[in-house]
Amino acid sequence: MHGLMQDWPLVCSRIIDYAGRQFPAREVVDRSIEGPIRRTNYGQIRIRALKVAQGLAREGFKPGDRIGTLAWNSSRHLEAWYGIMGMGGVYHTLNPRLFPDQIAWIMNHAEDAALFADITFMPIVEKVAPLVKSLRKVIVLTDAAHMPETKLDNVVSYEEWLGGLDGDYTWYDSAEADASGMCYTSGTTGDPKGVVYSHRSNVLHALIAAQVDALGLGSREVVLPVVPMFHANAWSIAHSAPMVGSKLVMPGARMDGEAIYELLDTEKVTLSAAVPTVWLMLLQYLEETGKKLPHLRKVVIGGSACPRSMTQKFRDNYDVDVIHAWGMTEMSPLGSLGSLKPQMADLTGDALLDLKEKQGYAPFGVEMKITDDDNRELTWDGKTFGRLKVRGPAVAKAYYGGAGTDQFDDEGWFDTGDVAHIDADGYMQITDRAKDVIKSGGEWISTIDLENLAVGHPDVAEAAVIGVVHPKWDERPLLVIVRKPGREPSKEELLAYMEGKVAKWWMPDDVVFVEEIPHTATGKIQKITLREQFKDYRFPTA
């Protein structure tokens, strides 16, 4: 027996239509790429998105076409997204921090037909555009006055282009399963893999993200997404803020402490989201200047683990609540958030900080489990760790073109590649990447836990742990140390420092000292290179 409720597809044009109807005057403020702070609103953004859709359709771009964006968080970028989706196209966000040849590879793989780009990225566009055969047009997100010189063909300034359009356009009638957006994961191994969002997944993810215990977005909030739209949908804020009428404040190209502080202060931002690095810069700026954060209530921190001291500083010095979150490009991206469940509502001090170090619990719409290598589900005891697997309406079921099929199983579970434990209250904590975890005699050892412990030693600048083959135990941990300038801790001193703080059988079998540990472009330890470096190493105990 069928229900008799309306067929009202979950498509993204409804989000901007809603914002334009119910919150037309609600502001969207950004630091423009050209310099000054700029103000617009949802009513204007909707009209300009209609023009974008009209313009793309008029130039022969078709529903399903991938349209790249290489842009900072700005109102123009937002207009481009809704315009692209509104004509049935697929916004394809490109990460400007990648090398130009990687960007070209990704654009060719997706067969991007057009590109919206910020003026700051024109040097990249100059290199990339000639390499992408499918690319027919570049729209530079600026006005005629600020248009950079270029030798490329088919380049136009956004404002000139919009000037020729009246917005008399009806959104394309997308189905909710149609693709709406695309983002490639920048894996440390192998080629990048394309995640393809649907209208349905974007809308559902926004409904989930806006919930009280997720981001907690309402119309009276002022939200500053520092997390980029070019990576994982700005944690849904580009969809969920217009859906509920929150004021949006966009940082543009400047994410230093002073610039972020200025927006937080002048726009009275109540809620923000960013990776730890950004908050580190802000906290430094605040300490140097003695400034405070009277308006800010909550910051959502993810992308990499939020240090305990950061949570504590925000709370103790600025009365700001930190919500530690975890997610992935493949999850749209929100997977878990560290809001307090009722049984934790009264926690304070170290107990609260202990909880806040975990990445939080899954909202409705995200299923989570941890398994061993044989896919047997493991218990939620806060200690036992295993491969973290997830399911949900905003979780990928495949990559574009069929890559990475081994990450998806028959029951729809996506293997995140992370290793985690989950406690009895449902709070998850990432303990390692699956490819880094050390398997010693059938048991798993977390390299991240060992690294965090080792860097606590006052003479250690940086620490990395890798597994090295061992004849008896399969693998054993090797601790790689960069010493602080002028310090000379011995192997024995370091091991003595760690002893008693981890299980005996977790203790590294050896310690080696190096000048430098290799890093990825985003600052993570490049363990694959490190393992390559130590491929001929043998333990003295072996």
Add this chain to the structure above:
Amino acid sequence: MHGLMQDWPLVCSRIIDYAGRQFPAREVVDRSIEGPIRRTNYGQIRIRALKVAQGLAREGFKPGDRIGTLAWNSSRHLEAWYGIMGMGGVYHTLNPRLFPDQIAWIMNHAEDAALFADITFMPIVEKVAPLVKSLRKVIVLTDAAHMPETKLDNVVSYEEWLGGLDGDYTWYDSAEADASGMCYTSGTTGDPKGVVYSHRSNVLHALIAAQVDALGLGSREVVLPVVPMFHANAWSIAHSAPMVGSKLVMPGARMDGEAIYELLDTEKVTLSAAVPTVWLMLLQYLEETGKKLPHLRKVVIGGSACPRSMTQKFRDNYDVDVIHAWGMTEMSPLGSLGSLKPQMADLTGDALLDLKEKQGYAPFGVEMKITDDDNRELTWDGKTFGRLKVRGPAVAKAYYGGAGTDQFDDEGWFDTGDVAHIDADGYMQITDRAKDVIKSGGEWISTIDLENLAVGHPDVAEAAVIGVVHPKWDERPLLVIVRKPGREPSKEELLAYMEGKVAKWWMPDDVVFVEEIPHTATGKIQKITLREQFKDYRFPTA
């Protein structure tokens, strides 16, 4: 081009699975029908719902079968819902306030196969069951000790029935478009019409209802839904509370001021929802006893218009925020809620009360428009009123069996039968029922506005306004008055009182005095009877 996100159907079993996994110990407290306050939790409710599903399946009930419930808000009722939906069945809530022959008509129309009923309703069940041919089993929501005597066959107590089941059951694999629930509208004219909810509409409606500016439900809230599950899904709370882990407090059969106060106080309820009548009883009780409401933050009031004085009392005397809401059985039911948009956040005094008299604005997922009789859309100016039409994923597209097709148009708009205006900020106010509004010389006159004005006169006990045929103006308003005991206001006095407070052409053409105005079972003025009563009336001016 299709998106590549998971096929994760929006089905209701996922709600109770989520609550059972993430909030197993979160309490569900009710005033049991047998008397004492009873405590359980989502973990237990999930297990018992699995038993209900297992029991129904074992006795041969099939997916798609309609299973009636005739019950107060209680944890057992909640278990029954999730059990019924979990085996693929359709919970069909029956309103015990209807006459037994109406209940039997509705059950026969839906062909209910089984019935879950509270002990209080056994006298009704005794009358109704023999009239419903499709009915094969009655499960009385109590234990063996409290089981009433009955001559009916195939009757069992819920606890005995559950006692024979182990809950080792896998939820039926419903599609999201499958029916999940049913509720008949008790129209004042014609036969009741069946609304058929789907799994998808229930889940989406709960995601929408829980949003910050809708009900604003989070895990740390304690929610008391006085609004019955037997009518319009308890305003989604039976779905949205477990979805986010709110503690649930259920009033059972007692909704008097003292009983509600006791639950609000002992369970530290933060949020409640009910019709104005319930709040009137509570406010009287509080005034008599001098008690306060230290825990309650917010009450959602709908079902009929919330009087201004009620909003004021809650705010001034108890520091409780009133959210005026509007909805319909056909809308799952939430249609609009009077949360404050940012531009109103600082309103106080009369300006705030003026706004709070309106029924609020539509959340994302509800589209609204007002039209004239020719379906031309009318402007949102807070004055022009017209037929209120709605669209959305939790709005009906048809009634069960095809009744009432004239309420649905080709573009999917559902004609609510209400007349309303919407202001420039999107706030809607119901001004009349479409069948009651008076059409005078092509212009519309709101009977509700005139009635509200007339009852403000100190000598008036009750007022009703109906349209009576007029040779020149088609229709003109007739004011029907019940005088307060011992008072004798004249026609001239009443009209003088109203003059200047409404447009001149809205003024009633005549006033008549009666002993009594007819009412429906739910206390609304029965205008159809009143019009019948005055069908031979002619205006002196005609």
